[in-house]
Amino acid sequence: MAAFLRGSRSVLQRCNRHVDLSPASSRSMASKTPVGFVGLGNMGTPMAKNLLKNGYPIIATDVFPESRKELQDSGAQILDSPAEVAEKADRIITMLPSSPNVIEVYTGPSGILKKVKKGTLLIDSSTIDPAVSKEMAMAAEKKGAVFMDAPVSGGVGAASLAKLTFMVGGVEEEFNAAQELLTCMGANVLYCGQVGAGQAAKICNNMLLAIGMIGTAETMNLGIRLGLDPKLLAEILNMSSGRCWSSASYNPVPGVMEGVPSTNNYQGGFSTTLMAKDLGFAQSTATNTRTPIPLGSLAHQIFRTMCARGYANKDFSSVFQFLREEEGQ
Numbered sequence: 147m148a149a150f151l152r153g154s155r156s157v158l159q160r161c162n163r164h165v166d167l168s169p170a171s172s173r174s175m176a177s178k179t180p181v182g183f184v185g186l187g188n189m190g191t192p193m194a195k196n197l198l199k200n201g202y203p204i205i206a207t208d209v210f211p212e213s214r215k216e217l218q219d220s221g222a223q224i225l226d227s228p229a230e231v232a233e234k235a236d237r238i239i240t241m242l243p244s245s246p247n248v249i250e251v252y253t254g255p256s257g258i259l260k261k262v263k264k265g266t267l268l269i270d271s272s273t274i275d276p277a278v279s280k281e282m283a284m285a286a287e288k289k290g291a292v293f294m295d296a297p298v299s300g301g302v303g304a305a306s307l308a309k310l311t312f313m314v315g316g317v318e319e320e321f322n323a324a325q326e327l328l329t330c331m332g333a334n335v336l337y338c339g340q341v342g343a344g345q346a347a348k349i350c351n352n353m354l355l356a357i358g359m360i361g362t363a364e365t366m367n368l369g370i371r372l373g374l375d376p377k378l379l380a381e382i383l384n385m386s387s388g389r390c391w392s393s394a395s396y397n398p399v400p401g402v403m404e405g406v407p408s409t410n411n412y413q414g415g416f417s418t419t420l421m422a423k424d425l426g427f428a429q430s431t432a433t434n435t436r437t438p439i440p441l442g443s444l445a446h447q448i449f450r451t452m453c454a455r456g457y458a459n460k461d462f463s464s465v466f467q468f469l470r471e472e473e474g475q
Contacts, residue, residue: 178200178201178202178203179202179203179235179236179237180202180203180204180205180223180234180235181197181202181203181204181205181235181237181238181239181327182204182205182206182231182232182234182235182237182238182239183197183204183205183206183217183222183231183238183239183240183241184206184207184208184228184231184238184239184240184241184242184251184258185208185240185241185242185243185247185251185272186206186207186208186210186213186214186216186217186241187208187213187241187243188302188305188414189241189271189298189302189305190208190213190241191213191216191217192302192305192306193239193241193271193305193310193331194206194217194220194222194239195217195220196305196308196330196331197239197327197330197331198220198221198222199330200330202327202330203222203223204217204221204222204223205222205223205225205231205234205235206222206223206224206225206231207224207225207226207227207228207230207231227256228240228251228252228254228256228257228258229256229257229258229260229261230256230261231258232258232259232260232261232262232263232266233261233263235266236263236265236266236267237266237267237269237323237327238258238266238267238268238269239269239270239271239327240252240258240268240269240270240271240272241271241272242270242272242274243272243420244272244274244423245274245275245278247272248270248272248274248278248282249278249281249282252268252282252285252286253282253285259285259286259289259291262286262289262290262291263290263291264289264290264291265290265291265292266290266291266292267291267292267294267320267323267324268282268286268291268292268293268294269294269296269324269327269328270282270293270294270295270296271296271297271298271312272297273297273298273345273348273349273352273420273423273424273427274295274297274345274427275345275427275430276295276342276343276345276346276349276427276431277342279293279295279315279341279342279344279345280341280342283295283316283341292316292317292320293316293341294314294315294316294317294320294321294324294341294344295314295315295316295341295342295343295344295345296312296313296314296315296324296328296344297312297313297344297345297347297348298310298311298312298313298332298348299311299313299348299351299352300332301396301415301416302414302415302416303405304332304333305331308330308331308332308333309332309333310331310332310333310334311332311333311334311335311336312328312331312332312334312335312336312344313336313338313343313344313345313347313348313351314328314335314336314337314338314344315338315339315340315341315342315343315344315345315346316340316341316344317340317341318337321337345427346431348424349424349427349428349431350428352421352424352425352428353424353425353428353439353442353445355391355392355421356421356424356425356442356445356446356449356462357441357442357445358390358391358392359392359396359398359462359463359465360445360448360465361390361392362383362390362392362393362397362398362466363392363398363399363463363465363466363469364469365379365383365388365393366379366380366393366397366398366399366402366466367466367469367470370399376399376401376402377401377402380393380397380399380402380403392463396463397463398463398464398465398466399466406463407460407461407463407464408461408463408464408466411460412457412460412461412463412464412467413460413461414461415461415462415463416461416462417458417459417460417461417462418449418452418453418457418458418459418460418461418462418464418465419453419458419459420462421449421462422446422449422450422452422453425442425445425446425449425450426446428442428446429442429443429446448465448468449462449465451468452464452465452468455468455471
């Protein structure tokens with residue numbers, strides 16, 4: 147019954163997947179009940195703010211006081227622990243840095259599952275090991291709750307503009323309920339399959355992103371060394387077959403494009419350490435499935451080396467700067 151009530155809250159679909167939206171009398175007048183949000187970092191804060199803008203009361207928590215205060219100033223109710231959030235909300239979104247953080251937030255001494263109510267919908271938008279998503283889903287099921295993985299693509303800019311892409315894994319009957327919230331934060335919400343499938347899609351996407359960014363940085367660096375103006379070279383690439391997201395929307399060369407981390411000393415955006423983490427997931431899952439990923443493995447090695455060379459907290463597009471420094475070695 148709880149699953150039906152959550153499903154009845156669905157709004158008209160605004161994504162690329164066609165889902166059965168058969169009429170239900172309780173669906174159209176559904177009230178916007180409070181939504182829990184745990185994890186108010188660079189991604190979580192703008193995501194939670196977009197839920198507030200869409201009229202959802204937010205009950206949130208984070209380990210960092212400054213993050214809590216920013217969202218509190220925007221109108222959210224702030225509590226001390228994930229368990230307290232679970233006491234007050236039957237729909238909770240988590241956005242956390244890594245698998246250990248997710249395990250702690252859900253199953254730790256003050257975790258969500260200590261106080262979760264039966265029928266609660268749990269949506270985890272962290273990028274973690276698919277095996278951990280499956281583990282959390284089983285733990286939630288024992289408590290009578292439903293866990294779905296819904297990692298995102300698009301970065302901080304897309305999070306602020308509510309243009310993220312969500313890749314959702316979990317029980318398909320719960321997709322409508324999750325979609326209602328996710329469409330407030332993203333432009334695309336795609337159902338990928340059972341729990342862990344969203345993480346699998348995200349890992350594949352980020353492996354390609356890492357490879358593409360390294361290729362773009364190498365190409366731009368070579369062109370500059372050959373005497374080409376970087377803006378001209380970017381223009382040529384972006385009207386030719388070499389065009390990719392890294393060249394057209396997130397160019398790694400300072401001064402080529404406005405509003406990207408390369409113009410701000412590679413601050414903000416998606417950190418090198420997080421990219422190395424995601425590539426580690428790609429490496430381990432490739433090993434487990436005996437899948438050859440020669441370029442993915444090389445990308446993992448490059449970003450791990452960057453972390454050891456002082457680039458861990460810089461945006462991953464700083465691979466351009468890393469390559470430039472390698473010239474002098």
